[in-house]
Amino acid sequence: METIIFLATGILQVYEIDILCKGFFKEQRTNRLQSYVAYFITYCLISFPYLLFNIPVLNTVCSFLGIIVTAITYKGTVKKQIASVFLFMATMSLSEGIVSVGVGVFTPELFQQNEYYSLTGTVCLPIVQLVVVLLLRNFSNIRDGEHISAVYWIISIFLPISSIVMFYLFCRNITHNDVAIITCVIILIVINVFVFYLYDEVAKNYKLESKSRELELQTKYQEQQLKTMNDSVEKIRALKHEFKKHFSMLETLSESKNYEELNKYLQEINAGFNQANKYIExxxxxxxxxxxxxxxxxxxxxxxxxxxxxxxxxxxxxxxxxxxxxxxxxxxxxxxxxxxxxxxxxxxxxxxxxxxxxxxxxxxxxxxxxxxxxxxxxxxxxxxxxxxxxxxxxxxxxxxxxxxxxxxxxxxxxxxxx
Missing domain, CATH: 3.30.565.10 (Histidine kinase-like ATPase, C-terminal domain)
Structure with missing residues (x-):
């Protein structure tokens, strides 16, 4: 029964990862079948290493790979995908940390099998993660922000990694103080939520700058468009004004049977009209x-x-x-x-x-x-x-x-x- 419950909660965790991806990226690059295959691979990477080995570091690495598999099914720049994976991993891992400490099954030993199991923890973990995911999903500007500076990109990767490392180092030194550990985890979660917030603000500012540049370009090109059209209108008016003179000259050339000059004159008139209409509409x-x-x-x-x-x-x-x-x-x-x-x-x-x-x-x-x-x-x-x-x-x-x-x-x- 415990295994069935754990496998069921794994489905919810995959769903939470997908919610984060939908909040981070505009659309998927894969078709429905490919997406389902990716979800299944993510599910296997999250669930089976835990059931078979339950070694903390192995669980973390496999979960990390599972998030990557889902993230690459969405359209986005490489930089954005890398940053999103680390941010997702940090929030999911820290949520797991606070639940495991709360139910008393946390172990600071990363490379040893964890023999403890808690049904309460198994049920509570995806619920806590879902609350965090729904909170992060509110940062709607992230979805549209494809371009971030190199410095902020490094920070958005460094902070999540540092959070996970700090959490494990802290727990190894304070193994019997659950209040201190939970406080540490909450602070680290807040830091990572703040990273999401900053990312959202950077994306928002980039959108505003892009809109400003777009309006500048529109103004520039529309001014040129008006100038081009006005020039064309002026040329047509000038041609119309000179039409009586043109007809008089054409009549004279025709009567004198000077067809070579007549042909040249017609070509010049035609060129004038062509020049007047040299714009796209x-x-x-x-x-x-x-x-x-x-x-x-x-x-x-x-x-x-x-x-x-x-x-x-x-x-x-x-x-x-x-x-x-x-x-x-x-x-x-x-x-x-x-x-x-x-x-x-x-x-x-x-x-x-x-x-x-x-x-x-x-x-x-x-x-x-x-x-x-x-x-x-x-x-x-x-x-x-x-x-x-x-x-x-x-x-x-x-x-x-x-x-x-x-x-x-x-x-x-x-x-x-x-």
Whole structure:
């Protein structure tokens, strides 16, 4: 009966780990079957070492591995996953410590089998852990915070590890003072909850900074968008104002049968109209403003551009994220194309069946090693950060990225699932 109860409480502990993961990460990267397999492995790692050996250090290591198995089924940066595993482990272990001391089955001997068993402790442990888990779940900003500083990341790992070590060292020296041990555990739990709180605040501040940067970019690009459209309107007005003169000149050239000059004159008029309409108007203000800002740079560098844009008015991707992806891709394309004789870029962006497809072709003079894409820019450090930033943004979404070279044409393709 005791074994059955213990195995049943193990299911609750796996559920608690999953609750923590859902509070820490936005969504799972695995399908339902893979997730269930991961939960089963976690359950086995938590339950069977305890039943078979019941050696404290082995129980801790196996529980640690079990948390890792569940955590990697969720989408998130490596740094965030590592920090979450250590924070989870510390809170779960310290909760176990306070229960084991409370029911009188705690042993400071880490490498020896614990022969004591308490049915009360077996039932109380997952309940205490659930209370702590539900408390930590309230830190909702953690889920959205993918980027934390290296210093805080080190602290978020160091404190949980230190808490567990301090707990065992303290218990080895004070083996007969349950009040002191419980007080120590409570203090350490509070410290780790405080780490969660700080992580949540850092994530909150990062979200505010990202929103601020996003609004700055929107303002910048929308100003350029308005300037581009106003310039186009002014050019059309100027052409309309000169139309009587144009018709008079066309009539004169036609009557004199000077067809060569007539053809040149028509081409100049057509070029004027084309120049007036050289801006994107897909209906999606976010993408239009980014593209029109970059198109001005392309025109100034005499790069020929073809575009095919088919989009919804609103997409489920932040302005900041899309700017990093498209801005860096176009910067790389412009840098490569302007060094070629053809100077050509094709931009293909469509949204179909919940998939945002981005494809950019540009001429290049260089043979690109597809296994180790390198830049021709002098500023290789900043260029490297550009590519790194693109990859970090794509990791936030379910996406596919590919690049290939066909002769002197370099093609970048990506698909972001919405």
């Amino acid at each position: 897909s209906g999606n203000i976010v993408i239009d403003s980014i593209l029109n800002y970059k198109l001005q740079e392309m025109y100034e560098k005499d790069i020929k551009v073809d575009t095919e844009i088919v989009l919804l008015e609103k997409l489920d991707i932040s302005f900041y994220d899309f700017n990093i992806i498209l801005g860096n891709l176009l910067d790389n394309s412009i840098e490569a194309a302007e060094q070629t004789e053809e100077k050509y870029i094709k931009i293909y962006i469509t949204y179909r069946k919940h998939k945002l497809n981005i494809e950019i072709h540009n001429t290049t003079n260089n043979k690109v090693d597809m296994n180790n894409v390198k830049t021709t820019k002098k500023d290789t450090v900043n260029h490297g950060y550009g590519i790194k930033n693109i990859k970090e943004i794509l990791n936030k979404y379910e996406s596919v990225y590919d690049a290939e070279q066909d002769g002197n044409m370099f093609k970048t393709k990506m698909c972001i699932f919405m």
